Every structure is written in C-alpha cells, then in structure tokens.
Amino acid sequence: MxxxxxxxxxxDLKTEFKVGKRVVHAVNGVSFNVERGKILCIVGExxxxxxxxxxxxxxxxxxxxxxxGGSVEYFKKGAxxxxxxxxxxxxxxxxxAIRGKEIAMIFQDPMxxxxxxxxxxxxxxxxxxxxxxxxxxxxxxxxxxxxNDLEIPTPEVRYDQYPHEFSGGMxxxxxxxxxxxxxxxxxxxxxxxxxLDVTIQAQILDLIRKMQQEHGTxxxxxxxxxxVVAEIADDxxxxxxxxxxxxxxxxxxxxxxxxxxxxxxxxxVPVMGMDKARAxxxxxxxxxxxxxxxxxxxxxxxxxxxxxxxxxxxxxxxIIEDGHRVRCLLFEEGEQNAE
Amino acid sequence: xxNKTEENLLVVENLTMEFASPRRFLEKQKPSVRAxxxxxxxxxxGETFGLVGExxxxxxxxxxxIIRLLKPANGKIFFNAxxxxxxxxxxxxxxxxxxxKKLQIVFQDPYAALNPQHTIMEAFDEPMRIHGxxxxxxxxxxxxxxxxxxxxxxxPDYMYRYPHEFSGGQxxxxxVAKALVLEPKLIVCDxxxxxxxxxxxxxxxxxxxxxxxxxxxxFIFIAHDLSVVHYMSDRIGVMxxxxxxxxxxxxxxxxxxxxxxxxxxxxxxxxPVYQGKHDRIILEGDVPSPMYPPSGCPFHPxxxxxxxxxxxxxxRLEEKANGHFVACHLFDEE
Numbered sequence: 001m002x003x004x005x006x007x008x009x010x011x012d013l014k015t016e017f018k019v020g021k022r023v024v025h026a027v028n029g030v031s032f033n034v035e036r037g038k039i040l041c042i043v044g045e046x047x048x049x050x051x052x053x054x055x056x057x058x059x060x061x062x063x064x065x066x067x068x069g070g071s072v073e074y075f076k077k078g079a080x081x082x083x084x085x086x087x088x089x090x091x092x093x094x095x096x097a098i099r100g101k102e103i104a105m106i107f108q109d110p111m112x113x114x115x116x117x118x119x120x121x122x123x124x125x126x127x128x129x130x131x132x133x134x135x136x137x138x139x140x141x142x143x144x145x146x147x148n149d150l151e152i153p154t155p156e157v158r159y160d161q162y163p164h165e166f167s168g169g170m171x172x173x174x175x176x177x178x179x180x181x182x183x184x185x186x187x188x189x190x191x192x193x194x195x196l197d198v199t200i201q202a203q204i205l206d207l208i209r210k211m212q213q214e215h216g217t218x219x220x221x222x223x224x225x226x227x228v229v230a231e232i233a234d235d236x237x238x239x240x241x242x243x244x245x246x247x248x249x250x251x252x253x254x255x256x257x258x259x260x261x262x263x264x265x266x267x268x269v270p271v272m273g274m275d276k277a278r279a280x281x282x283x284x285x286x287x288x289x290x291x292x293x294x295x296x297x298x299x300x301x302x303x304x305x306x307x308x309x310x311x312x313x314x315x316x317x318x319i320i321e322d323g324h325r326v327r328c329l330l331f332e333e334g335e336q337n338a339e
Numbered sequence: 340x341x342n343k344t345e346e347n348l349l350v351v352e353n354l355t356m357e358f359a360s361p362r363r364f365l366e367k368q369k370p371s372v373r374a375x376x377x378x379x380x381x382x383x384x385g386e387t388f389g390l391v392g393e394x395x396x397x398x399x400x401x402x403x404x405i406i407r408l409l410k411p412a413n414g415k416i417f418f419n420a421x422x423x424x425x426x427x428x429x430x431x432x433x434x435x436x437x438x439x440k441k442l443q444i445v446f447q448d449p450y451a452a453l454n455p456q457h458t459i460m461e462a463f464d465e466p467m468r469i470h471g472x473x474x475x476x477x478x479x480x481x482x483x484x485x486x487x488x489x490x491x492x493x494x495p496d497y498m499y500r501y502p503h504e505f506s507g508g509q510x511x512x513x514x515v516a517k518a519l520v521l522e523p524k525l526i527v528c529d530x531x532x533x534x535x536x537x538x539x540x541x542x543x544x545x546x547x548x549x550x551x552x553x554x555x556x557x558f559i560f561i562a563h564d565l566s567v568v569h570y571m572s573d574r575i576g577v578m579x580x581x582x583x584x585x586x587x588x589x590x591x592x593x594x595x596x597x598x599x600x601x602x603x604x605x606x607x608x609x610x611p612v613y614q615g616k617h618d619r620i621i622l623e624g625d626v627p628s629p630m631y632p633p634s635g636c637p638f639h640p641x642x643x644x645x646x647x648x649x650x651x652x653x654x655r656l657e658e659k660a661n662g663h664f665v666a667c668h669l670f671d672e673e
C-alpha cells in the first residue's frame with residue numbers, strides 16, 4: 001500500500017501540568033496522523049485531554065503545562081524535512097511563524113476570543129499583516145474576498161463593526177475568517193459549534209467543510225458530539241483520560257465500533273425515531289479525576305466488559321484492520337488466541 | 340408516561356410576557372421585547388410536555404412564567420387543584436403560597452443553582468421548613484432529605500457536604516432531589532442536561548423517567564436539543580421567536596412534520612450514524628431580534644417556502660390533524 005501523504009504526525013505525545021506538588025498527566029502518550037486535505041475529529045468528554053492535545057501542537061499550553069515527551073512533526077508542502085514543533089520553545093520566533101500562518105486555530109467561545117474594542121476588520125487585518133508583506137489596501141481587498149466567501153452579508157458594513165454587533169454565529173464566522181485569511185495548511189477547530197444553536201451549527205459545519213474543500217486545508221476538529229463527528233469527519237480519534245482509545249476512518253468507527261467506551265458514547269445519546277420505551281445506555285460512574293494513578297486500563301472501572309486483567313495491565317494498541325486501532329485488552333487477547 | 344391520564348393539570352391560555360427595554364440617557368425608548376407571544380397549551384396529568392426551540396425563542400421565559408418566577412403581562416394559567424381549576428395569576432398571597440410547592444423547577448446550570456455556602460441539608464431544609472413539610476420536626480425532615488437523596492441514587496450522608504464537593508451530574512441530581520422534597524405535582528425542567536457530558540446526560544434522563552413513573556410526576560421539559568426532547572416527551576411544542584409554531588404528539592412531530600421550521604430543526608440535528616455524504620436543509624441567517632420581529636409570520640425571512648401572504652399576516656396556531664397544531668399558511672384551507 002502506498003504511503004499516505006501526512007501533514008502532521010503526532011507521536012507518543014505527553015503533556016503534563018504541575019499543580020502544586022502534583023503532576024497531572026493531561027495527555028498521556030497520544031499518537032495520530034493527519035492526512036493532507038482531510039478532516040480528523042478528536043472526540044471525547046470534558047477533561048479527556050482533547051483540547052490540551054491540540055494546544056500542545058501549537059505550544060499554547062498554560063504556564064504550568066509542558067510537553068513531557070513525544071514529538072509533533074509538521075510536514076510543510078514541498079519541504080523534504082519535517083519541522084519538529086514539539087522542540088520549539090513556546091515563545092520562539094519559529095513557532096510564532098507557524099501559529100496563524102501555517103496552522104491556525106478557532107476556539108470554542110467566539111464571544112471571549114474576539115477583542116471587544118477593535119473592529120473585526122482590524123482584527124482580521126492584524127493577522128494578515130503579521131504574516132505577509134503586503135499593503136493595507138491589498139490586505140483589505142483580500143479580507144473582503146474572504147468575507148464574501150464566508151457568506152457574510154454586506155461585508156463592507158460588517159468590516160467596520162465591533163464584535164458586539166455580531167450574533168454568535170456571525171462571530172464564529174469572523175473567527176473562521178481570522179483563521180483562514182493566511183490560507184493555513186492546517187486548521188484546528190476546538191469545539192467551534194458547541195456554543196451555537198443547531199441551525200447555526202449546521203451553517204458553520206457546512207462552512208468549514210467548504211473551506212476545507214476549496215483551499216485543500218487539513219482540519220483537526222475537536223468536539224464532544226458524536227453526531228457532529230459523523231457529519232464532518234474523514235478520520236476519528238476517540239479520547240478518554242488523556243489517551244486515544246480508538247481511531248480509524250469515520251466509516252470504520254461508526255459502522256464497526258470496537259472499544260466499549262466508543263460503543264457506549266454512541267448509544268448513550270437519544271436519536272430521533274428510536275424506541276422511546278427503551279432506557280438509554282449509560283456509562284456508570286463519572287470520569288475519574290485527572291491526577292488519579294492507574295495500574296491498568298483507565299476505563300476499566302466504568303466498563304461492563306472489564307476483567308481482572310484490565311485493572312492490572314495497560315492495554316496497547318491493537319490493529320483491527322487497516323487504519324483502525326483499538327486500545328483495549330479484549331482485543332489483545334483475541335489476537336493471542338488466534339496465534 | 341405510564342400514569343398519563345386524560346385530566347388536564349395545567350392549562351395555559353393566551354400567555355404573553357413582555358420585557359421593557361431599559362431607557363438609557365438621551366436615548367429613544369426602544370420597543371419592549373415580547374418574549375412570549377400569546378401562547379396557549381395544556382399539560383395533562385402525568386405526561387411530559389416538551390418545549391423546544393433555539394436560544395432566545397422564549398422557552399425559558401415561558402417556564403418561568405408558569406412557576407410564577409415572572410409575572411406575565413397577559414393571559415391565564417390554570418392549575419388543577421384537586422379537581423378544581425384555579426388561575427394561578429389571580430390568587431391572593433396566601434393561596435399562591437400553597438401552590439408554590441406544587442410547582443418546582445430544575446435549572447440548567449447546576450453550578451449556579453446551589454448556594455456554595457450552604458450544605459445540601461441546609462439547602463433542602465429551608466423550603467421544607469417554610470412549607471411545613473415534616474411537621475416542624477427536624478429529625479423527620481432529615482429523614483425525608485435522606486430519602487430524597489437515595490431516590491436520586493446518592494448516599495444519604497452526602498447531605499452534610501457542600502456543593503463544590505460534587506461533580507456536575509451529581510449536582511444536577513441534587514437539584515432534582517431538592518425539587519422532589521416538596522412533593523410537587525409539576526416540575527419545570529429547564530435544560531437540565533445541556534450542561535452535562537453525554538455519558539452523564541443519559542444517567543440523568545433515565546433517572547428522571549424512572550422518578551416520573553414512580554411518583555406520577557408531570558414534567559415540562561425544556562431543551563434546545565430536539566432528540567432529547569423527543570426521547571423524554573409525550574407531546575412537544577416547538578417555539579420560534581416567542582411563538583408556538585407547532586404542537587403535536589412527539590412521534591407525530593417526527594414522522595409527520597408540518598412546519599418548515601420544525602423540518603429544518605430536525606434536519607440540522609447531527610445524527611451519530613455514518614451515512615456518507617447527504618443533503619440537509621440549512622437555514623440561512625440568524626433568528627431575528629425579538630425587539631424588531633418581522634411582519635407576518637415570524638419565520639418568513641428564513642423560510643424556504645415563504646409565500647406572499649406570509650409577509651403580511653401572521654398565521655394562527657390551528658389544529659390540522661388530530662392533536663397536531665401548526666401555525667403556518669402552507670396549511671391554510673382555501
């Protein structure tokens with residue numbers, strides 16, 4: 001099989017936070033690849049480390065956070081050697097040249113990400129002028145073009161308005177504009193639709209897909225909503241407690257989910273047209289505290305299939321089929337039996 | 340759901356709620372916001388009535404009017420008190436006090452709904468004392484609190500703890516237990532699960548259905564997530580910009596959708612099933628400002644099937660099939 005064209009390789013990434021004397025392992029050995037021009041969805045519940053994973057890629061961790069191991073490699077188009085992002089220090093010129101220009105990010109809450117005292121036009125312009133040597137006039141022309149593409153009505157008027165004059169959905173469009181204005185290779189979207197209504201969410205998802213197709217951008221899309229994943233993803237990684245428990249293409253994960261956590265996530269949401277007399281499947285208990293020390297599978301105490309071995313041994317990734325990996329002891333043993 | 344009777348517990352008639360816009364210095368008085376616009380519906384005893392709509396559609400305001408946290412500008416709210424329908428809005432002080440404990444609410448944000456300085460017991464004890472539950476006997480009240488916590492699968496000795504010691508899902512269960520302790524007939528659940536993770540959400544939804552079955556409660560279930568509302572409710576009202584645009588049995592709303600807005604809302608829900616590339620109805624634009632609502636049908640600027648009449652006259656909510664009400668000119672009879 002031909003080698004796939006990857007744009008980003010994350011290998012055994014570990015991110016830790018110092019909280020007082022404790023060390024919290026927010027990301028605990030995460031590996032995934034992003035294919036050029038595809039959408040990868042990272043899905044998981046709050047506190048599973050999905051946001052910290054992408055923050056690590058761009059070195060955007062909080063003061064007390066640091067990358068403790070692993071590597072993040074970025075393969076720029078045409079370059080023969082990857083740039084190792086995880087080796088750059090957080091304020092270095094190198095990483096700042098990449099942030100926004102090569103890898104851009106959209107955050108969850110557009111209300112708190114836009115600066116309320118500047119016009120949105122100025123905020124988009126800032127990004128462009130930071131990274132490219134062009135005149136303001138050229139810059140404005142490009143911004144107008146992009147606002148048009150983003151289906152923002154009357155862009156000439158909107159350009160000079162302040163964030164408070166925009167609705168939530170429109171603000172998120174502006175965030176997409178700021179992220180896309182330098183035509184980045186990778187767009188990281190951290191729960192971009194969580195704060196929005198469903199009809200507006202559908203608009204923004206449509207827009208991100210359109211941008212990805214027209215510009216050939218690769219997207220890392222973070223969400224907790226399995227429905228959104230099915231809607232937008234090419235590839236999926238399911239995270240739990242700082243680890244990826246299952247990954248594969250969207251078709252593999254949705255038509256043939258293997259990990260008990262993935263299965264439970266899919267069955268715990270009500271779906272229109274389901275049998276209403278049936279009680280929803282639940283995952284018992286709550287997500288453990290992030291500083292808990294484990295000796296085995298993190299999901300074991302909430303898992304209905306857990307055996308004693310699950311509590312005492314860390315599972316390793318098992319390949320189900322090409323590109324579909326599961327981190328669960330159930331499958332490791334299956335493999336041993338087969339041998 | 341199982342205890343559903345044909346008797347009406349709550350009848351809302353032509354309810355309207357307006358908020359006056361604050362007038363700032365040297366500014367023209369802005370028009371007031373009509374958050375709930377002439378809404379009528381009934382809730383039968385033992386059923387779950389779902390209210391669904393996007394943010395700003397007035398569903399929470401409607402819920403708050405019903406339990407009288409807000410005073411509506413107009414309209415009537417009848418509540419069935421042992422066979423006799425009484426208008427909650429015309430009751431005198433003493434009578435309304437009696438009714439308050441029969442109507443309880445569970446709020447959206449369990450972090451904001453519990454006072455951080457009170458232990459769970461103190462939080463539960465205050466309304467019980469005021470309403471004379473447990474006959475003024477402190478030990479008896481404690482027993483009832485313990486029972487109520489057990490009902491929502493929490494340990495009774497949690498009552499000595501403070502809210503910060505609990506996770507979001509536990510707090511929301513505490514809020515449900517707190518509503519139950521006054522032995523209400525009707526509980527307004529205002530987006531009870533939207534602040535919770537999916538795995539916790541399922542736990543709470545199951546619990547609420549179980550409690551309803553055991554205690555014969557009536558719920559008004561408010562949420563923006565149509566699939567959650569559909570799962571929980573017997574009948575559903577769809578709201579848009581302060582108006583009820585469609586009202587039907589939950590299954591009929593799904594299988595025989597009539598209003599274009601409901602159609603779009605259903606289509607916009609991302610379904611966790613792999614289906615490859617497929618088309619959806621994507622609504623254009625945003626919900627208009629309720630301060631300056633559009634003329635005619637409130638949905639016409641975003642509607643794909645808008646006709647000339649939609650811009651001029653506002654459709655009334657009318658029964659078009661058995662128990663299926665819709666406010667849309669598409670279904671007007673010539």
